[in-house]
Amino acid sequence: MDESDKLDAVFSALAHPTRRAILAQLVKGTATVNDLAEPFDMSLPAISKHIRVLEDAGLITRGKDAQFRPCTIDTRPLQDIARWTDQYRHIWEARFDVMETLLNDTKGTQS
Numbered sequence: 001m002d003e004s005d006k007l008d009a010v011f012s013a014l015a016h017p018t019r020r021a022i023l024a025q026l027v028k029g030t031a032t033v034n035d036l037a038e039p040f041d042m043s044l045p046a047i048s049k050h051i052r053v054l055e056d057a058g059l060i061t062r063g064k065d066a067q068f069r070p071c072t073i074d075t076r077p078l079q080d081i082a083r084w085t086d087q088y089r090h091i092w093e094a095r096f097d098v099m100e101t102l103l104n105d106t107k108g109t110q111s
Contacts, residue, residue, distance in 0.1 A: 006058065007084060010077045018042075019050050023111035025058060026073035036071060050071075 013019055022036050037047040051071060054060045058077045064067045083094070 003080075006077065006080065009057040010059065010081055013053050013059055018047075018055075019054055019059075022047075022054060023073060025072060030070045032068050032070055040096060054059060073083065073105045 011022055014023075018040065021039070025031055025036055025039070033044060033048060033051060036051065040047060051060065051062075055071075057061060058074060060071045061074050062071055
């Protein structure tokens with residue numbers, strides 16, 4: 001999978017609120033599928049599908065502990081997204097600077 005495909009998979013995985021909520025749970029520590037399913041009103045197979053999407057995107061890893069397969073967050077794909085978005089930082093900072101100037105000019109003419 002090339003870099004572009006990896007970013008696509010991560011953005012796609014993050015596009016669903018349930019998957020973002022699962023990641024938020026995993027920030028607190030390792031959890032089983034049952035633990036992750038608890039706050040949601042959906043079946044275990046549905047949660048498992050969400051976990052599979054996160055796993056395929058590299059956002060979580062699943063260990064082997066007897067019959068359990070605990071899930072752990074892997075932040076490397078999120079770091080890749082941060083690096084990717086950082087290359088555009090100068091663009092939005094410049095636009096915010098222009099917007100701030102316009103707002104200040106507008107305030108000055110209303111006084």
